Amino acid sequence: MRLYIKYDINQACRVILQEQLEKLDINYQLLDLGEIEFKENISQETYDSLQEGLSRYGIELLDNQKSQLIQRIKDTIVEMVYEKDKLPTSTISSYLADKLNLSYGYISNIFSENTFTSIENYIIMQKIERAKKLIIEDGLTLTEVSYKLNYSSVAHLSGQFKKTTGLTPSMFKRIVDKRRGITSEK
């Protein structure tokens, strides 16, 4: 015997969400369009459990929350890179974990999953980006740049610059100058 069914996906999802949220004792409100508002902050553990519970049903927590977190991580990193006294060389993980009030492991995983790169790589990318600005816009020497960005030496800066871009800082500067039609050599 064959039965035909009709189902309301939205209703099914809503009920599943409610059940999962209540199971974890989360104080929440279900808004329209598949948005959940958490009435209070939930721990990473609870978040993970919720995610796990929902994944059985093929329900994924919206990326919005993730995207926001990613953006906060990026913003924190940029802030770190652009203010020298905030550039810790060995405690980046604890700096980020403290600032964002989440475990570094969690931050790191979410970041990598969503940006296809690691936090470490991202930091380097931002540092080199700033190095470029300092070289081109501020006309700083490599020594000055390496000091500003907390590199242990010019060699270290050049090395990372070359590794990241494939060019040495001086080649970089030459190219930009020629592109802009500036002919004076430093």
Place this chain on the structure above:
Amino acid sequence: MISKDQSPLNIMLADDDEDDRNFFNDAMKELKIKNNLTVFKDGKDLMDYLNAPDTVLPHILFLDLNMPCKTGNECLKEIRSNPKFKEISIAIYSTSSSEKDIEETFIDGANIYIKKPNDFSKLKKVLKEVVNLNWQFHTSGLNKDTFFFSI
């Protein structure tokens, strides 16, 4: 695909070699980042397409240097002289590894220079790295004018 709310990366390629084009296609399919690939078999087709009104422009364009009819270099110069194409990242790939050639290419307006490795799997890895890097720049609002990458 992981992030649903991201618009796909539009990639274009101009290469007169069919094997290279197919191979490139395979490499792009393996990318985690959502992408659309359009290929052209020569520079003239590419430029005609780009210059047509209402064309969806690519985020990144790969140009083989050695093409008959219109070379990669000619395309590069033509594209860079048109402000309409300012936002396109251009990746040149060539067999030359001379520093002078590389520098010239960047000065002419390329963002990325790829020395074609002999090994197909290495090339695949390089292509994926380039697209990934370009995407990082794109999503982090970094400066395209000073975006250079040589590999």
